[in-house]
Amino acid sequence: MTKTALVIGASRTLGLAVATELHRRGWHVIGTVRGERHTGLHDLAADRLEVEQLEMTDEQQIHALGDRLAGRSLDLLFVNAGIAHDNIGVGEVTTESFTEVMVTNALGPLRVVETLGPLVTETGTIAVMSSRQGSLTMNTNGGHEVYRASKSALNQLMRSYAARAAGARTLLLISPGWVRTDLGGPGALLEIDESVPGVVDTVEARAGEKGLHFVDHQNQVLPW
Numbered sequence: 001m002t003k004t005a006l007v008i009g010a011s012r013t014l015g016l017a018v019a020t021e022l023h024r025r026g027w028h029v030i031g032t033v034r035g036e037r038h039t040g041l042h043d044l045a046a047d048r049l050e051v052e053q054l055e056m057t058d059e060q061q062i063h064a065l066g067d068r069l070a071g072r073s074l075d076l077l078f079v080n081a082g083i084a085h086d087n088i089g090v091g092e093v094t095t096e097s098f099t100e101v102m103v104t105n106a107l108g109p110l111r112v113v114e115t116l117g118p119l120v121t122e123t124g125t126i127a128v129m130s131s132r133q134g135s136l137t138m139n140t141n142g143g144h145e146v147y148r149a150s151k152s153a154l155n156q157l158m159r160s161y162a163a164r165a166a167g168a169r170t171l172l173l174i175s176p177g178w179v180r181t182d183l184g185g186p187g188a189l190l191e192i193d194e195s196v197p198g199v200v201d202t203v204e205a206r207a208g209e210k211g212l213h214f215v216d217h218q219n220q221v222l223p224w
């Protein structure tokens, strides 16, 4: 039977590549973009593809998407969307910038998980794009303080969700590696096609494993 995935933030770079890879592997993909502009997602073959709209920081839009998808059954909810601002320390960051990163990377994904998680089958998977930078243990060098804090907050919120609401579902926090994207920058170690097939392999390999797992694109467990 064809499996269905909802990919949040599928307009470009990693999210588009995840949607494309799932589609290539035979999944029915619902991908979200912001606004009405044409994106790479629209260029995928029209069979097994639906394009939806979501600005993830807008609570009303999350609920509206939930209403539009009511009655649907998802095998995978993959929350990819995220942002990083300039690499400035917490002593200099504006409250506005700090808040935007936190709301986008931590609150937004969890609102999506809370609202759309019930559409995921009892043994389906909810995956959220995290980062090695969200690991407290691995933070020995500092840098990217606000981004790190937002991904740590994301991980913490997912642990609470796992303790409270996961049921038999598989919950994944995935680090894609450091990838050359708009966010990762030109100096990153990996091309998108060196990361995303491994991300999707990891999602497929972990399917059916109950509980929360913090893993990378090579399915290696990362320390909290």
Ligand code: NDP
Binding pocket: 008, 009, 010, 011, 012, 013, 014, 015, 016, 033, 034, 054, 055, 056, 057, 080, 081, 082, 083, 104, 129, 130, 131, 132, 175, 176, 177, 178, 179, 180, 181, 182, 183, 184, 185, 188
């Ligand atoms: P990009 O900046 O290249 O792309 C970000 C994607 O998220 C775009 O599709 C963008 O949509 C979407 N997005 C951003 N904010 C929102 C929002 N408020 N609502 C809806 N969609 C939004 O980032 P990457 O592809 O590099 O990163 C994707 C994910 O991977 C992020 O969560 C990031 O933190 C994580 N990650 C990336 C790493 C890397 O090295 N690249 C390393 C570790 C983690 P739009 O086109 O509309 O702007």
